[in-house]
Amino acid sequence: MPHETTESTTPERTASDSIIEVQPTRTRSAMDTTPIDLGRIEVLQILDEHAQVDESLDPRYDDEYLLRIHRGLVLTRAFDQRMLTMQRQGEMGTFAPNLGQEACQLGQVIPLTKDDWYSPSYRSFGAQLWRGWSMERLFKLWAGYHEGFPPPPDVNDLPFSIVIGSHVLPAVGVAMGMNYRSEPNCMVVNFGDGACSQGAVSEALNYAAVNKAPVVFVCENNGWAISTPLTKQSATTNLASRGAGFGLPSIRVDGNDILAMTLAVDQAARRARAGDGPTFIEAVTFRMSLHTTADDPTVYRAQELVDPWEARCPITRYETYLQRKGLLDTGAIDRIREECDGEVIVARDRFRTDAVARPREIFDHIYGELSPELEAQKQAYLDRLERKGVE
Amino acid sequence: MPHETTESTTPERTASDSIIEVQPTRTRSAMDTTPIDLGRIEVLQILDEHAQVDESLDPRYDDEYLLRIHRGLVLTRAFDQRMLTMQRQGEMGTFAPNLGQEACQLGQVIPLTKDDWYSPSYRSFGAQLWRGWSMERLFKLWAGYHEGFPPPPDVNDLPFSIVIGSHVLPAVGVAMGMNYRSEPNCMVVNFGDGACSQGAVSEALNYAAVNKAPVVFVCENNGWAISTPLTKQSATTNLASRGAGFGLPSIRVDGNDILAMTLAVDQAARRARAGDGPTFIEAVTFRMSLHTTADDPTVYRAQELVDPWEARCPITRYETYLQRKGLLDTGAIDRIREECDGEVIVARDRFRTDAVARPREIFDHIYGELSPELEAQKQAYLDRLERKGVE
Amino acid sequence: MPQRTMVEALNLALDECMDRDDAVCIMGEDVGINGGVFRVTKGLHEKYGQRRVMDTPLAECGIIGTAVGMAIHGLKPVTEIQFSGFTMQAFDQIEQNMARMRNRTQGRFPISMVMRAPFGGGIRAVEHHSESREAYWAHTPGLKVVIPSGPRNARALLAAAIEDPDPVIFYEPKAVYRAFREDVPDEHETMPIGVAEIVRPGADITVISYGAMMRVCTEAVEDLVDIHGVDVELIDLLSVSPMDTATLAESVSRTGRCVIVHEGHQSCGIAAEVIARLNEHVFEYLCAPIRRVTCPDLPFPYFQTEKHFLPDADDVIAAVQETLAWE
Amino acid sequence: MPQRTMVEALNLALDECMDRDDAVCIMGEDVGINGGVFRVTKGLHEKYGQRRVMDTPLAECGIIGTAVGMAIHGLKPVTEIQFSGFTMQAFDQIEQNMARMRNRTQGRFPISMVMRAPFGGGIRAVEHHSESREAYWAHTPGLKVVIPSGPRNARALLAAAIEDPDPVIFYEPKAVYRAFREDVPDEHETMPIGVAEIVRPGADITVISYGAMMRVCTEAVEDLVDIHGVDVELIDLLSVSPMDTATLAESVSRTGRCVIVHEGHQSCGIAAEVIARLNEHVFEYLCAPIRRVTCPDLPFPYFQTEKHFLPDADDVIAAVQETLAWE
């Protein structure tokens, strides 16, 4: 949909008119100044707030699959709630709840195969659970145990990232590696609206675009970066335009619509695997809860801003859809919740028994081989532990 | 010019259609997913390749002013050529010629007042000359003398910048300072197409947009970053889209058209001074000469790519315009060239007499006051100079 | 005198400096209504408005880069980086512009600005949240690097840093933020930058430290004095660049023995520089090798093991005893 | 044996490593057809194609960040940063991912990659083009920092760095790039990383250096030996991290005196670390304070004054003589 570019469209005007505001449009010279068309950027929604489905877009997954997705959503929330309880009881470090963002989370990984890669943010444990990170591992991660940090051995994920935006370039690099080796897989990388302000994220969009890297950027726009609303983060609240500015096909998706999220990522992943390059997906959602457990949102945001989003709950919306389809009833919903809660409790109990700090191992993974100097530092450190009677 | 957003425009389709390629456009939910309109990005040209003027846009500057601009262009080229000769004779360090970019250079500073600020790149000496940097100072700068580096005392310029993109954030900061102090001035900052890839430049666009800083970004797209053509630098060759992606009013200008450049910057500067925020201007031009005197473009670019741009020479084009206006004839052109060459030679001779390395002064501008440690280092250094018999 | 935590003392310094000089402004992520993630800027947005207390986009390079520009324009920005680990994002602007602008412009544009950041371990934080990389800045010409150890010197040094004509990296030991209260006067108070403090004079050995490790050293010194009868001289560097070589050298010329304690990594760290200078200045007085008690050359570990990673009072006591035993 | 400049020797190492292992690839600005601004990658694009020799956009953070990802995927990227001054732009990715990924993932993703960059002064370059900030990297756990001094060790060390399982910062002294030729064999040759070389054994004093300053030291040592009759032991560090403490300590335990020479700034520089380690290991053998001959703690000056700023042979001779005269 190019803008008008013919001469005749320019009305008579004088130099003193603001060319910025009135914008004469001329391309009659021979030089390469084709008018700028940033491409069409669209908004995708399949399941609306009232759980009305757009039949033309309904992916029509089979019943079992639909129910598996539902269980994933419920488990994510159950896990989140348990983490919060454990944190409040001093059993867990600071972490970032993802209440309300469950559909974003799951939708971005459901379409991935085991050979595809995923690069989570620190708020991605919904996606991590789906990808195959055990709950125990995630408990360990957030409780500060070394063993919790590496992605599970059989999962093609990057480690979670806490330095905002710092994982996006490596994620693009992994995707460039797929091109290098002609592997037909893709990478999905997850980050927030705040992360879009980091220069390194812009560089990542550009590297991906220039190299046609098979990567799907999922920008989870939850409206907030700690206390900073999107309006202070960016002059345009359409973050998909960031992707467009770098020449990436870009799309906005209702991030609370699990069907739309899944579809959008699925299509982008297919494109990527087929060699058609990267896609930028802005998933519009809302951070319903605390930024992290160290945060108090009542200081900076009014409850009125949160309330309307209650009705947009991604899980309720999807449950209504499933109920209408006759796949769930209230009894089943309650049962699934209980089952998920139960699973989480079992994992928590295993975590409680299993998690042991291993201070003797901190020198184990710094280099392939320790230098004499580091050997000496390690020895001195072990002697200290000895002296202090630490196992 | 919003994209279609009504429901009815979406044809029947199934989930297996690529939503990325076919792009359903839906916004029927209550959530804030207004369709993305990146704003209109336009191309501005007033004086075409054949020096045909667009009467409706001709700024109709008075004759004296038009001739002053002409002399500025000619002087810039004369200075550039002399620098090259001096460099080849070993009298000058490595520098970046700006042959062919004279109109970009001058156009971006002509509209500025003395109270406005300018932040040059390393290829900006055309603009610097116009702003009031003496030729001697620039000779000293590029010949490695400390005195050449600071902007002249009465000129509101930042120092030239050699680390690509690193000056853009400080330039935005100066503009934010104008807002802070409610000063009705603006900042113009100059950088290249390559610089657009630096994350710090993206951050600068965002900071300017969010803060409505009175800054005009002039991206001098000369097609090359050393040996890297724009097509390897960016997936979109419309760099103005970068500005648009951050919500900035953005425009493409024929950078070899001095009238268009001047007009575009003038309008953007007025907007900035009036509190209407930043503008992104992509000036399309071509690097006719070497990247720097350490570069050999024959290694990486065919002469065929350069040739068409000969005919687009910004100085010849403008001279034709002035000749048609009856303001110049060939004799006058020759005379002005000679005068400019003469001025440059005079400056060079002054530079030859004046430029003295001052090794004793290197500790003078590091802190407001030297710490005892640095005093000691300075003393030791001066003792060394003594020992070596250095003045 | 009112008792204040370090967070309150820092807030006081910011408040009074903003009150005294309209050129002083605050920039950072969440420093506005939220008052910063550690609440150091609490109440200032309300008091001075968003013109002077600016929430920035999430980009540290952007914070420092634009602050440099504001300083060029004559303002005195006090920037906050949420954790010192994220100063890496701004390394280019710090090294290329903040540290060098005065030199690059031969004095035309001195940069009077402060980069505040909480640093160090001890608060059970996730990865990248416990770094002590002050040596990077001490190795960077053009910067000053100031590190308080308690509420009172934090307030006085921050005020001095804001008034300083040069760019100051101000590293706040977050383990001390709310660890204890101290008398901090309401009246304006500053301390000279670059002057170390002899916290406890002694004759047998010099212990040098700064930041949160001063608490560890104080604990160790109490034991050493009370239980082991060692007359320790304890010095708080307060500024690692410039470093107060004269005070250190004078002390060690008396004691002949020295231990340096810090959280930063060992190789090319602050302790190495202290040793190099003492070697140059008081070699003839040294009776034993100078010992370093630092974190090893490893990334800061996940928090279940941090208490073993960080030096503690026992480590300081052991190093002092070994140094005293050396012949 | 063929005579080669350092540039040619580096090119040889790249060529043979690419030939031996398809996982080795080159990334950087203008490394393709242009062969790099110093021509170190000349001809490789033609030989191996753009799949393996990648011109990148102008963003150093992007180069290192994507290279980390490629290394995670099992490749062995050899990145080029055009001048070491621009590594600041990539500091975050170097510190947060390149150096730490192995540790962050508890061994799951070791990063076998190299960051090459020309460093140091002496070529009359503009500002930000002559930095020697190797101490930043030596202070960063997880990295190795290798610095050759001549064509032959440059080739052998670069090959070793590429084959190394860990991330290596490879700093090339650009003043040496074409300064002289040396025998460099066609056959594959590597040197172990972390081993210093005693270039000239001696009994009176140890001079330690690396990179371009080795030429200055060699010149000084010749004079000291020939004219002044001083039996100098000259050591080339070759790797500043890990640093070969054992070789240094053994040498100084014999000579009792030591001078360290480098271009980097003095405070918290490599020399400080050498002094700290010698203090720890051979304190009892030291007959005089160890002297540092380094650049002052100033930004590298504009090039008309660089020859005075950089240490020269006279400075080394003076420092050696003062150290010998110390009692």
Ligand SMILES: Cc1ncc(C[n+]2csc(CCOP(=O)(O)OP(=O)(O)O)c2C)c(N)n1
């Ligand atoms: C480089 C960096 N700067 C600052 C922080 C502190 N911080 C942690 S989360 C956060 C906000 C992130 O917002 P967004 O990207 O929108 O993600 P969200 O938390 O909303 O999921 C900030 C500023 C950080 N972790 N890393």
Ligand SMILES: Cc1ncc(C[n+]2csc(CCOP(=O)(O)OP(=O)(O)O)c2C)c(N)n1
């Ligand atoms: C941060 C940084 N990286 C690399 C370089 C080396 N370099 C100097 S000029 C240049 C190309 C710049 O291209 P562009 O921004 O298009 O400006 P132009 O030279 O075309 O005016 C490069 C890569 C540099 N000076 N700074």
Ligand SMILES: [Mg+2]
């Ligand atoms: Mg967010």
Ligand SMILES: [Mg+2]
């Ligand atoms: Mg260019």
